[in-house]
Amino acid sequence: MTAHNANPNPLRNQAEVTHPVLVGYLFWILGFVGAHRFYFGKPLTGILWFFTGGLLLVGWIVDAFFIPAMADEANQRYPNGRIDYTVTWVLLTFLGLFGVHRFYMGKIGTGIIYLVSGGLFGIGYAYDVCTLNEQVEELNRFD
Incomplete structure (x- = not known):
């Protein structure tokens, strides 16, 4: 049985973090206007969040669980x-x-x-x- 690697790119180390999870959560506080989505490089859904109040706050609450994944994706991309x-x-x-x-x-x-x-x-x-x-x-x- 092989161990699951939580980081899809094992060559990236902590020094290469460009979008920290903690900062993502700080922007999430303003997330009903899409701030965290813009920060993580998701402008289309950021605009949607801005005009709908974070999908009437439901999407904003759900995003609290997705911030680590969004941070990983941004760290891989940028x-x-x-x-x-x-x-x-x-x-x-x-x-x-x-x-x-x-x-x-x-x-x-x-x-x-x-x-x-x-x-x-x-x-x-x-x-x-x-x-x-x-x-x-x-x-x-x-x-």
Whole structure:
């Protein structure tokens, strides 16, 4: 009988965690607006959660049990690099309208634009919520 390996990729170690479970649960607290789903790279269901209140809170409660699996999936998908996903997400969440996350990623030009326009009047902020993981992934791949 072989032992079941809980980690599908045994070559990934704890140092390669890009989306910690604990942070996922902190975003889950705001999960009725889809925050944890956006954080784990699931923008379509994040939008659904946003417009339905976490599927009338039922999906939000169910997600409490799925966060470890979502974290594992995100950790497999998104590579480590010089830009930390969690730091970028926290900056976007709390200071995104001022472009602080863009300055952190080295996107100075758009950071200045966000700073003077309120995240391009909120439209750029919404775009970043849906695409932030991919933006960080792209920057980390070219390190």
